Amino acid sequence: MKKYLSLFWIFFKVGAFTFGGGYAMVPIIQKEIVENAELIENEEFLDIIAVSQSLPGAIAVNTTIFVGFKLYGILGALMALLGTVLPSFLIILVLATFYNFIKDIPSIQMFFHGVRPAIVALIFMAALKLGKAIERKTFNLIIAVTAFIAIAVFNVHPIFTIIACATAGLVYTKRKEKENGVS
Amino acid sequence: MAFLRLFIAFLKIGAFSFGGGYAMLPLIEEEIVYINQWLTHSEFIDIIAISEMSPGPIAINAATFVGFRYLGVMGSIVATIGVVFTSFVLVTGLARIIIKYYDSYIVKGIFAGIRPAVIGLIAAACVSLFKTSITDVKSLLIGLAILGILYKTKLHPIGVILLSGIMGIVVYSI
Numbered sequence: 001m002k003k004y005l006s007l008f009w010i011f012f013k014v015g016a017f018t019f020g021g022g023y024a025m026v027p028i029i030q031k032e033i034v035e036n037a038e039l040i041e042n043e044e045f046l047d048i049i050a051v052s053q054s055l056p057g058a059i060a061v062n063t064t065i066f067v068g069f070k071l072y073g074i075l076g077a078l079m080a081l082l083g084t085v086l087p088s089f090l091i092i093l094v095l096a097t098f099y100n101f102i103k104d105i106p107s108i109q110m111f112f113h114g115v116r117p118a119i120v121a122l123i124f125m126a127a128l129k130l131g132k133a134i135e136r137k138t139f140n141l142i143i144a145v146t147a148f149i150a151i152a153v154f155n156v157h158p159i160f161t162i163i164a165c166a167t168a169g170l171v172y173t174k175r176k177e178k179e180n181g182v183s
Numbered sequence: 184m185a186f187l188r189l190f191i192a193f194l195k196i197g198a199f200s201f202g203g204g205y206a207m208l209p210l211i212e213e214e215i216v217y218i219n220q221w222l223t224h225s226e227f228i229d230i231i232a233i234s235e236m237s238p239g240p241i242a243i244n245a246a247t248f249v250g251f252r253y254l255g256v257m258g259s260i261v262a263t264i265g266v267v268f269t270s271f272v273l274v275t276g277l278a279r280i281i282i283k284y285y286d287s288y289i290v291k292g293i294f295a296g297i298r299p300a301v302i303g304l305i306a307a308a309c310v311s312l313f314k315t316s317i318t319d320v321k322s323l324l325i326g327l328a329i330l331g332i333l334y335k336t337k338l339h340p341i342g343v344i345l346l347s348g349i350m351g352i353v354v355y356s357i
Contacts, residue, residue: 017341018238023308027340043298050297051277053304057197057270058207058240065274070282077275081267088239089263092247093256095233103232107352112235114351115344116316117326120309122340125333127305140299147303152310161304162297169296173288 003072004079010037011064011083018084019112022059024119027126029063039071042133054162060084139172185254186261192219193246193265200242207242215245221253242266321354 010032018025026049033039040048048070052062061084068080095102102108134140143165150156150164192214200207208231216227234244243263250262284290317323329347332338338346 013341015239017344018240019235019344022240023305023312026305031340046298046301047281047294049305050294050301051281052274053301055270055273055277056200057267057273058242060240061243061267061270062274065271066278069275069278074275077271077278081271085239085243085263085267088237088243089247089259091237091239092233092244093251093259095237096248096251099229099233102236107356108236110352110355111348112351113322113355114325114347114349116312117322118329118343118347118350120312120316121326121329121333122343123305123309123312124330127302127309130305131302134298134302139295143296143299144303144306147300148306149303151304151307158304162300165296165300166293167296169294170289170292173292173295177288 004075006037007068007072007076008079008083011068011080012087014060014064015084016087018060019115019119022053022063023123025060025063026130027122029067030126030129033067040067042130044070046130046134050162053158143168186258188219189250189254189258190261190265193250193262194268196242196246197266198269207245211242211245215249221249226252325350325354 013032014025014028017028030042030045034042034045048063048066049059052059052066055062061081064080064084065077069077072079131144147161147165150161151158196207196211196214200210211230212227215221216224222230230245230248231241233248234241237244243266246262246266247259250259252258254261281290317326325347328350329343332346333343
């Protein structure tokens with residue numbers, strides 16, 4: 001029971017502080033699950049993000065369900081999901097009721113003007129840490145740079161980028177195994 | 184009946200929106216404003232403003248907000264369950280398969296390609312967020328200050344978010 005509660009609490013924090021879209025939860029989950037609780041490793045975390053991005057639905061929700069399921073099965077997935085959704089659910093109920101009062105308070109706007117650039121810095125550092133977790137070899141570097149350019153410069157949809165890179169990985173791994181004589 | 188329609192609308196939104204975040208907005212707009220007419224267009228714009236003030240995925244925020252406006256607290260629960268339902272079924276289903284075949288060369292090969300790609304993906308998200316978030320000298324200064332703090336200290340992301348919000352209030356009040 002205790003492990004479910006602590007999972008719920010971790011994801012409650014993730015849900016409460018994920019401002020600015022799906023990837024904003026990456027640094028918080030990384031801190032809580034990978035660094036503090038050491039429940040999964042950076043490499044596995046990358047796999048989970050990839051799968052979450054490839055399925056329909058919000059990335060933060062998919063990632064939460066996957067991490068919960070991987071740790072403690074269906075009940076873990078449910079508890080993690082409940083934790084992520086609850087803060088936003090409660091805050092929206094409050095905002096929906098008092099929105100007309102709240103929207104005119106200038107310091108709230110200023111608060112979020114300050115948070116936005118911080119999210120960029122947080123995601124940048126998370127990407128650096130995740131980058132350090134994977135092996136330094138030419139193949140990884142080429143894939144990372146190509147994926148970046150495809151999305152940032154040519155606006156290729158992330159799903160197509162992931163499918164293309166998965167195929168490249170499959171071909172590369174197969175060729176490598178042949179070279180090493182492993183069947 | 185009204186609850187069922189609400190559930191199905193958000194089930195569709197959850198099932199057919201890839202990419203998350205703002206990529207989900209056109210689909211939400213289609214269902215909520217045009218097909219079911221639960222909100223007017225200007226109320227829909229409010230959702231975006233409210234979502235920026237609220238943590239959590241924009242799809243969840245929209246579901247809770249629309250459900251509440253239309254059918255009260257029960258409505259917001261039904262809509263929120265609808266929007267996460269497909270994710271839950273698909274992710275737990277796929278996770279089961281991936282965990283079972285983690286050591287097969289197919290899964291290994293796929294992840295060998297995907298892992299570095301995700302780094303590129305996150306970096307790309309960082310660039311697009313940079314364009315929308317760093318709009319003036321003040322926001323640039325906050326971004327750089329936070330980057331310095333993250334580099335030098337082990338401050339928790341939650342502490343960073345609160346600190347940057349306070350910086351925002353201070354800097355934009357001047």
